[in-house]
Amino acid sequence: MIEMTITNAQYNATDGTNVSIDATIDGVEMSVPLCEGNRHYDEIMRQVDAGTLTIAEAE
């Protein structure tokens, strides 16, 4: 697993259900699926578990 700089993480919802996480990753705006095995999702959750990242609720 490669460490990444992740900011502005926020859930993205379709019909009231979270489907992805929008975030700025290493300076790039990305949309990340809620899928283990996706390297961005795995790193987001690692940082959340470490208490260094919070994911905002969907608007």
Add this chain to the structure above:
Amino acid sequence: MSKLKVTTISDPDNDNTALSIDSSGNVTVSQGFVPSTQLSHRNLIINGAMQIDQRGTTTATTITGSFGNDRWFARESTGGTAQIQNSTDAPDGFTNSFKYIITSSADLSSDAGGLCYVDTPLEGNIISNLAFGTSSAKTVTLSFWVKSSLTGTFAGALGNERYTSTTRSYVFNYDISTANTWEYKTITISGDTTGTWNTNSSIGMSVLFSLGSGSNYEGTLNTWQSGHKIANSGAVRLIGTNSATWQITGVQLEVGSVATPFEHRSYGEELARCKRYYQQWGGNTGSERVMTGFYNSSNQLRICLPLHPNMRTTPSIGVSAHSHWKVEVSGSSSNTAHSLDQASPRVASINVTTNHTRSAGDCGQLIANDDGTNNSRLYLDAEL
């Protein structure tokens, strides 16, 4: 040493010619031929010849941790800075190389956690035939062409994961004897009979070339060991020399103790392999039209991208900038967001938010908002 001169070799029972040699030394095998290793698909490395560069890194790009030529990742986490570049400087028989350039040096003697390297992560499915982690683990041979402005003993490593998740490592050395000259290297490594080596779509192995590491990542040479080790003490630290360069191409990892000639694959075949991990639209001349979709609300277009080939896992989506893309409607428009809706390794549904207002159900087409520099890129990332 002795020499045997023959024109034919026949089987001992029926005297059928099995092999013949003409006056020019050409060999014809007339009966079945059973090699000890496979004749094709020997190379486990994807894009070992560095031909595929979907991200477009022909201009040197400053990195901290980024993929450059497809499947090749570069890291620089020291007090220095570095750039990577897809170079057209290559040895005979190759057209491209991966180039690493030190733009500001760093002294790692007092930075135990410093890391500087190039690696390519291999999916577990690719290395499953190696039987690593079992008593049947196979010997592998790594071969490559390398060139550097520095000479000396460099280091590299095989690992069962990447970065801090790595629990098994094998550190090797190779010498560069002449500066700025392409040299061919081969390294033979006995398979690891212990440790956990994934054989699924997760990472199976990292093939890494150290360009400098702090003492935390220095290990013992030529043996399998625990932890994340990428070099040995005393190996050349490229990051320690300002403007130093290092290039590599023709990378092959194969079963067996002999390095066979590099297995050149067609551009199309190599591109398809790379697209399992990364697919991109845009980045070329003109306004590339990607996909037609429908407005599911007044300012949001939804498009569905079928993924060919299927990707390794459900991908993330990224864009060079939201404003680099637009939905084709009358008058100008500019997008403000691209978010993943539903996705799988086979298809990606994307919600595109625009600054135009339309009626739900209207059609629209996502196209590159050409900024004149061909930098409009939209990509899906399922890299390891």
